[in-house]
Amino acid sequence: xxxxxxxxxxxxxxxxxxxxxxxxxxxxxxxxxxxxxxxxxxxxxxxxxxxxxxxxxxxxxxxxxxxxxxxxxxxxxxxxxxxxxxxxxxxxxxxxxxxxxxxxxxxxxxxxxxxxxxxxxxxxxxxxxxxxxxxxxxxxxxxxxxxxxxxxxxxxxxxxxxxxxxxxxxxxxxxxxxxxxxxxxxxxxxxxxxxxxxxxxxxxxxxxxxxxxxxxxxxxxxxxxxxxxxxxxxxxxxxxxxxxxxxxxxxxxxxxxxxxxxxxxxxxxxxxxx
Amino acid sequence: xxxxxxxxxxxxxxxxxxxxxxxxxxxxxxxxxxxxxxxxxxxxxxxxxxxxxxxxxxxxxxxxxxxxxxxxxxxxxxxxxxxxxxxxxxxxxxxxxxxxxxxxxxxxxxxxxxxxxxxxxxxxxxxxxxxxxxxxxxxxxxxxxxxxxxxxxxxxxxxxxxxxxxxxxxxxxxxxxxxxxxxxxxxxxxxxxxxxxxxxxxxxxxxxxxxxxxxxxxxxxxxxxxxxxxxxxxxxxxxxxxxxxxxxxxxxxxxxxxxxxxxxxxxxxxxxx
Amino acid sequence: xxxxxxxxxxxxxxxxxxxxxxxxxxxxxxxxxxxxxxxxxxxxxxxxxxxxxxxxxxxxxxxxxxxxxxxxxxxxxxxxxxxxxxxxxxxxxxxxxxxxxxxxxxxxxxxxxxxxxxxxxxxxxxxxxxxxxxxxxxxxxxxxxxxxxxxxxxxxxxxxxxxxxxxxxxxxxxxxxxxxxxxxxxxxxxxxxxxxxxxxxxxxxxxxxxxxxxxxxxxxxxxxxxxxxxxxxxxxxxxxxxxxxxxxxxxxxxxxxxxxxxxxxxxxxxxxxxxxxxxxxxxxxxxxxxxxxxxxxxxxxxxxxxxxxxxxxxxxxxxxxxxxxxxxxxxxxxxxxxxxxxxxxxxxxxxxxxxxxxxxxxxxxx
Numbered sequence: 001x002x003x004x005x006x007x008x009x010x011x012x013x014x015x016x017x018x019x020x021x022x023x024x025x026x027x028x029x030x031x032x033x034x035x036x037x038x039x040x041x042x043x044x045x046x047x048x049x050x051x052x053x054x055x056x057x058x059x060x061x062x063x064x065x066x067x068x069x070x071x072x073x074x075x076x077x078x079x080x081x082x083x084x085x086x087x088x089x090x091x092x093x094x095x096x097x098x099x100x101x102x103x104x105x106x107x108x109x110x111x112x113x114x115x116x117x118x119x120x121x122x123x124x125x126x127x128x129x130x131x132x133x134x135x136x137x138x139x140x141x142x143x144x145x146x147x148x149x150x151x152x153x154x155x156x157x158x159x160x161x162x163x164x165x166x167x168x169x170x171x172x173x174x175x176x177x178x179x180x181x182x183x184x185x186x187x188x189x190x191x192x193x194x195x196x197x198x199x200x201x202x203x204x205x206x207x208x209x210x211x212x213x214x215x216x217x218x219x220x221x222x223x224x225x226x227x228x229x230x231x232x233x234x235x236x237x238x239x240x241x242x243x244x245x246x247x248x249x250x251x252x253x254x255x256x257x258x259x260x261x262x263x264x265x266x267x268x269x270x271x272x273x274x
Numbered sequence: 275x276x277x278x279x280x281x282x283x284x285x286x287x288x289x290x291x292x293x294x295x296x297x298x299x300x301x302x303x304x305x306x307x308x309x310x311x312x313x314x315x316x317x318x319x320x321x322x323x324x325x326x327x328x329x330x331x332x333x334x335x336x337x338x339x340x341x342x343x344x345x346x347x348x349x350x351x352x353x354x355x356x357x358x359x360x361x362x363x364x365x366x367x368x369x370x371x372x373x374x375x376x377x378x379x380x381x382x383x384x385x386x387x388x389x390x391x392x393x394x395x396x397x398x399x400x401x402x403x404x405x406x407x408x409x410x411x412x413x414x415x416x417x418x419x420x421x422x423x424x425x426x427x428x429x430x431x432x433x434x435x436x437x438x439x440x441x442x443x444x445x446x447x448x449x450x451x452x453x454x455x456x457x458x459x460x461x462x463x464x465x466x467x468x469x470x471x472x473x474x475x476x477x478x479x480x481x482x483x484x485x486x487x488x489x490x491x492x493x494x495x496x497x498x499x500x501x502x503x504x505x506x507x508x509x510x511x512x513x514x515x516x517x518x519x520x521x522x523x524x525x526x527x528x529x530x531x532x533x534x535x536x537x538x539x540x541x542x543x544x545x546x547x
Numbered sequence: 548x549x550x551x552x553x554x555x556x557x558x559x560x561x562x563x564x565x566x567x568x569x570x571x572x573x574x575x576x577x578x579x580x581x582x583x584x585x586x587x588x589x590x591x592x593x594x595x596x597x598x599x600x601x602x603x604x605x606x607x608x609x610x611x612x613x614x615x616x617x618x619x620x621x622x623x624x625x626x627x628x629x630x631x632x633x634x635x636x637x638x639x640x641x642x643x644x645x646x647x648x649x650x651x652x653x654x655x656x657x658x659x660x661x662x663x664x665x666x667x668x669x670x671x672x673x674x675x676x677x678x679x680x681x682x683x684x685x686x687x688x689x690x691x692x693x694x695x696x697x698x699x700x701x702x703x704x705x706x707x708x709x710x711x712x713x714x715x716x717x718x719x720x721x722x723x724x725x726x727x728x729x730x731x732x733x734x735x736x737x738x739x740x741x742x743x744x745x746x747x748x749x750x751x752x753x754x755x756x757x758x759x760x761x762x763x764x765x766x767x768x769x770x771x772x773x774x775x776x777x778x779x780x781x782x783x784x785x786x787x788x789x790x791x792x793x794x795x796x797x798x799x800x801x802x803x804x805x806x807x808x809x810x811x812x813x814x815x816x817x818x819x820x821x822x823x824x825x826x827x828x829x830x831x832x833x834x835x836x837x838x839x840x841x842x843x844x845x846x847x848x849x850x851x852x853x854x855x856x857x858x859x860x861x862x863x864x865x866x867x868x869x870x871x872x873x874x875x876x877x878x879x880x881x882x883x884x885x886x887x888x889x890x891x892x893x894x895x896x897x898x899x900x901x902x903x904x905x906x907x908x909x910x911x912x913x
Binding site: 172174175177178179180181182183184185188192193196197199 | 610611612632633634635637638639641643645647648649658659662663706707709710
Binding site: 117120121124125126142143221222224225226227228230231232236239240241242243244246 | 354356357360432434437438439440459460461462463464468471472475476477478
């Protein structure tokens with residue numbers, strides 16, 4: 001093969017800049033800036049002098065622990081309920097499946113406060129279901145950490161369901177057929193073939209779900225109320241602090257941000273190394 | 275007849291920004307929709323930032339005010355007092371601030387956000403135009419049989435209070451201190467309306483709210499007065515903001531609220547000076 | 548469902564000799580499948596047919612992946628017609644092998660025995676044995692993506708055999724391989740399949756696979772069985788133009804009367820006569836290979852041979868020969884040497900005499 005005439009001055013840098021698709025890069029940079037600037041705002045306005053003292057405040061640690069534990073519990077609940085739900089939506093045919101699919105995304109669309117009110121109406125002490133929980137078992141959900149988890153599951157599970165359903169639809173079903181010919185029943189096919197194959201999708205969905213649960217505010221404060229140590233998660237603590245001491249609110253926001261970043265980075269590392 | 279601009283009622287918290295945007299859009303649309311060539315008076319917008327507990331009364335007062343001042347459109351922005359103070363401190367364009375407590379107004383005064391001329395004439399700390407007293411609100415039927423503040427100390431009575439950070443929470447603290455009681459609530463709500471909602475839905479047996487809230491809730495809750503409420507009288511100060519582009523009209527609004535607005539306030543359960 | 552002619556009373560009873568006896572009928576949209584297959588144990592039956600003929604439907608129906616509209620599947624005298632896929636004693640080697648990507652080669656092979664209730668150790672021991680038989684012991688712990696095509700194929704075969712099936716199904720086993728490696732992989736696969744005691748059904752569109760690996764060939768076209776026989780028989784006496792093309796024969800359909808077969812002329816100038824090596828009476832097929840056709844510029848006349856005056860429709864290279872496509876009273880292909888082509892100076896449109904010895908012409912009933 002004969003080489004084409006070499007172009008003069010075609011250095012690696014010249015070559016590189018000629019290929020940068022500015023139509024994509026420019027909006028990408030603006031988008032990134034847009035996402036990062038509020039964070040910069042927090043960092044600039046943070047009261048660094050008193051930061052150390054504020055962070056170790058037992059109230060802050062209590063709220064942080066409550067946030068982390070409830071959002072993790074909410075993610076686990078979402079996995080247990082959401083993965084089978086995603087499977088049903090992706091792999092079975094039943095009348096009204098499209099409608100159910102649309103309904104699953106409702107919590108994404110309605111304002112979380114409305115979701116909280118709806119939860120109260122159903123699971124509250126006088127709610128459609130809650131009144132029986134109360135009269136039969138003496139159980140009241142609102143104002144307990146369990147209610148925080150319920151509120152978080154309500155708003156965060158759709159993220160998991162949508163993610164997992166997408167992964168299921170993208171998965172090659174012929175592998176499931178192959179497993180069936182080897183004697184695997186439906187449950188075995190699901191646990192030994194389908195699940196491992198969509199694990200990355202489940203992981204991504206779970207991370208989204210966890211992040212959404214961690215940041216959840218509206219449904220939580222409405223359904224679970226706000227009491228330090230019981231139902232006051234970090235976002236609620238941030239909101240309350242905002243009423244009186246905006247600096248404290250910035251500190252709390254930064255703590256929540258850094259902790260969630262650390263968790264996500266660790267998870268990602270784990271994920272990649274598997 | 276001049277076209278009455280649609281007004282967006284913005285109650286509660288968290289949605290105030292969306293409301294402000296919606297209101298701005300609605301006004302913009304009205305301005306653009308043309309007046310059919312009729313006489314066109316110069317339309318002035320008066321932005322009033324008011325505590326969420328003033329939602330109903332200020333909406334009503336604004337209607338009367340606009341009838342008397344057709345050239346003025348009152349834009350009402352309701353939210354928690356603290357949040358509004360925060361917005362004012364960030365330079366939000368507004369003409370009047372009506373707070374649900376004096377502490378929040380003090381913050382605004384300290385930041386130098388009150389109109390100096392107006393303050394010199396009417397009061398450096400703003401003008402108290404209304405007072406509100408606390409009441410025990412219980413669900414219809416009073417399932418826990420609450421009759422006094424002391425009943426709230428019982429473990430069998432679940433109670434919702436306002437959080438300490440918000441004015442009604444401060445008032446609650448003062449009232450309990452005056453009564454020498456310690457109550458363990460199940461939740462500290464972000465504002466008084468949230469307390470009311472919990473009571474209305476029967477999620478708690480009792481809540482401490484303002485008399486005005488009990489009245490506005492009608493049959494959905496029952497109010498029980500208690501003597502210590504006097505100690506925790508909540509004062510609503512109002513003031514013209516330094517940011518105001520037409521301080522005269524802003525002052526006119528304040529005068530209107532304290533004058534013609536007073537009966538409306540009293541009807542809603544507020545006390546007026 | 549489309550109406551079908553009732554067959555039940557006249558159906559031969561299912562064979563009970565341990566092999567496969569299947570009557571597969573299903574319809575999907577405009578496509579209908581209606582195929583009857585038998586395959587005794589130890590035999591390899593190749594399903595040959597063009598794309599879309601229904602080969603894969605047959606395979607899926609046998610495996611239980613696609614339900615039948617009608618018909619039956621018997622294996623070793625056992626009725627599997629409604630047996631769920633996971634309970635059928637059927638092993639399948641899929642076209643892309645479909646080894647589970649998250650499991651090692653060993654665990655892929657052990658998957659079936661585990662599903663059938665074997666303990667982990669027992670299943671792995673069996674899997675290791677099979678991998679050793681396949682010459683893959685050293686790849687036991689490898690993930691499928693690190694295996695070559697041929698290795699993956701043998702792992703897939705080991706996996707299919709690990710469930711101790713009575714029926715082994717191979718779906719286009721060579722399709723995923725490079726052309727270069729096919730010959731060796733094919734002979735190796737054939738060797739491995741020969742050791743299997745059950746019935747084997749191989750689906751392929753490549754006649755070479757069928758010829759090399761199968762004891763019997765069933766040709767499927769448009770959802771129907773069009774020919775069934777030994778590879779030699781199919782290669783010598785194709786029954787459809789598809790098969791004739793695959794095995795490289797000129798095929799014509801006509802009416803035999805003794806050794807003379809009369810064909811309907813293709814150019815509308817009346818019938819064409821073909822002299823065959825052996826005689827028949829009634830509807831018949833005649834076939835002869837392109838290399839049996841000799842071309843002449845002038846008629847040599849006299850001798851008892853087939854000689855037709857035809858027109859050159861095209862010339863193409865075919866291996867070290869040249870294939871001349873002719874049309875006229877009949878359309879046929881003739882393979883000649885490049886030297887002969889030069890000597891005859893044939894171009895498109897040239898008229899030429901095509902001559903075939905009667906002894907080269909195979910005649911058999913239609």
